[in-house]
Amino acid sequence: MTETFADLIACEDALMFVNAAITSTGQREFHHEEGEQRLSLGFLHEYVLENYRDLYAASLALNVNDHNAVLIVRNLLLRAGDVDVERRRREGRLIARRLGLLPPQRVYRLFRDLRRRGVNNRRTRAIMREWMAGRPDPAFDAVKYRDAVKGAMRHAHVRPGAAADGELGPFLFAPRTVKRFATPIFETWRRAHYEREALYELPYTVAEGFAAKHKVPRAVFAERIESKMTRLERLRLQESTGAAADLGAMPLTRLATYALSLSLDDRARRRAELTEALRTSARRIAGAARGSWGRVAAVLDDSHSTSGSGRKRRRPLAVALAASYLLEALAKEYTPLWTSGRTDELLLYPFGPTPLGERIIDALETGPERLIIVSDGWDNAPPGLAADVLRIWRSRLDPGHRYGGAQRVQITHLNPVYDADDFDVRRLAPTVPTAGIRDAEDLPTLVELARFAEGRVGLPALQAHLDERTARFLEHS
């Protein structure tokens, strides 16, 4: 089977987009400002939508981040007329499935955006209607996202119907005409307007507004509302007030972020607890694949640039730390090598230059079956050494290179930072596949996806992989 040049380009474009959609959130990064990020990402979306619409829709099935998922859905609906009915239907299923996974506030924001842009085709209305019909508790939504729900209903011509004993309509559109609601949460909301005690029954964000109105002291409010908070809200409050957080409930990357947010003294004091929580979480993700990766070496970046930006404080370092715990669970034998040379993972903080090249030599000397590099790709001590080392390893030293590409050491570079200049995550060497990573939880799938970036597996294989992922993604709906 022959591959055309166009196929190669398509393959590269596809991966570039996927990498960007996984890593970039249009926020400020260590090297690039927010504006650059948005411009760069906006262009990429336009480009891929125009040239590879199938792929653009299919990336909803991949682990793209919420920010990009919303952008993709919006752009697909905005340009619905461009494709035939058959493809539109397929896109519709992908969109519906993805909307089901997104946090509701993001979806409501998307609906508001669609309304503002005047997107009101039949399919958009159907999708909105379907999503709203699928909400588990319409009455709760109506209280928590009142304006957004109202706007969405008006826009998509949704009738309030029989939800919440038929009180949804009056609650949203004419609350003053009702003397007394039968639905408890509506009634609480009505009472909260003049009764201070009632507001503690409401969702946190709604209660916050009423608390301000009734001039409730912040400390009193925070203490009494706690039971009404969502998990994340509670976590945020705990972090801001310094209270001990519930470690068991946190996902791995968030757990790593939390650990790194503590002072070094706190980390040392709670070493056993934190290590246990990280290990347990990593083991849960590894699941059946636990111990199946053989000998693994990892080169992990803890240089100054992993401090991220004000918007994403220490995010790259947290991803590397979480990845390290996950790899430990996946591997039979595991060697972590941090660029700074430090070995106590729990006491890391971003510092120093990035001597990736030397660390990669160290890692290869341990004779691993897999080498995972987690770094933002700014190799600077000295610059370009990592690329040289990887190139020479591939072309001369890898024991597998003689046997026609059946390489024994599988090297993958995972990059947590989107590079606004290159429209991609920064690469270390052309011969080593690079994939963007947002959460360490995605690591196993990304290592799989990164094979395509190497150029050895062509477009048909990538297409097959995407089809398979799409099918699996839709299966669960």
Next chain:
Amino acid sequence: MTFGLDGLRTRPAQTWGSIRLVPLVRDEPVPGLRLHRVAYDEPISVVDVGDGSSYTSYIPHAFVATWRDGDELPAASYGARLLERDTAPAPERMPIRTTKRMARKAGKDRLRFLPLHLAVEGYLALHFGGPTIAWEEWSRKAVAQGLSPRAEAAYLGRQVRGLEDALRIFEIHPGQCGVLVYVADALASAFVVPHPDDYRALHATLVEDMYGELIYIHGLLGARTGDVSAGIDDSRIGSLADLRAAAVRGRAEWAVFHDEVMARRLFDEKGTHRHVQRLRDFHLTRFLPSFELKRENHIGEAIVDGDARVAYLKTFRLSDGQIRRGHLLTWLAKHRWRLRDAAAAMRVTEANLALRLERSGFGYLLRQDVLDHYRAQAARGETFRPPDPPSGGPAVT
């Protein structure tokens, strides 16, 4: 006295756009000296020149050098409490402070000085006194007041495009005590401190330093830095050990290349030094280059300890115009401000030299009628002819 960057090792450069930063690392800090940054509450400072006039300047920050007998305290050097007396806000009714001199004792064992101001002042004051013998060509003002008023233009680091970003992104090495700043691969400035903690505290102050016109223009042009890394020759690599050896070799080669090629003109062996102050074993020194035309010229200041180790260094790269002015003044001074002798030594006519002085902004030093006379001579197009031996007779014009 000469000194170099001995004891400091060059590490791989980091680049961002047109800026290249080369870190310098010490094995161990220079004992007995620490630098602190003093952030002044009011940035305007007035220096009393002594003759009734005063010199006003904007001072973004100043460093305080501290001498101590024992080991330095492990505390960070930023905002130490010892300095309270200096940083205390002045009474409101006196918004400006009069400073006696640029380098001033801030306490029994401390010396306060303004980075680079000293050096620039040193450059300006090179022949501050002006002519020592009242030759008839010089105006009365030149004889009475010297080269005053003094004025030189410099740019704030913030105005050098890309420098601020580069400094933010730069990853400080463990043990780093200094940095060399290149803009479009022209050496802009060298900065060395005695202790790594000092460096970490003072790293960001590089954007508040002064940079010459050349550096500012290079920043504006935004030419990217060249790739000077050699890469590894794969034909000689047979094992991982070879690869490691090649990496180590590459690192050493870069350091040698940088020190011997890129930073070669930082110290001018023909330049001059002047001790400003001495405390214990440390000398605060200003140095001036030889003002040779069409090459790099750096002025700067340094604190050197008894073993000739550089504890503190800050340099400023002169622009071409500044080099020309320094060059002229140097020649004049060498010939005791005698125009005729200086011109003969430079192998130009007196008129040429006089007009060059005027073009360099020193026209006010010459008497108006003398200058007019030279102008007329130059208009006639006379060229230089070597004087007849024996010399000392009337100069041929």
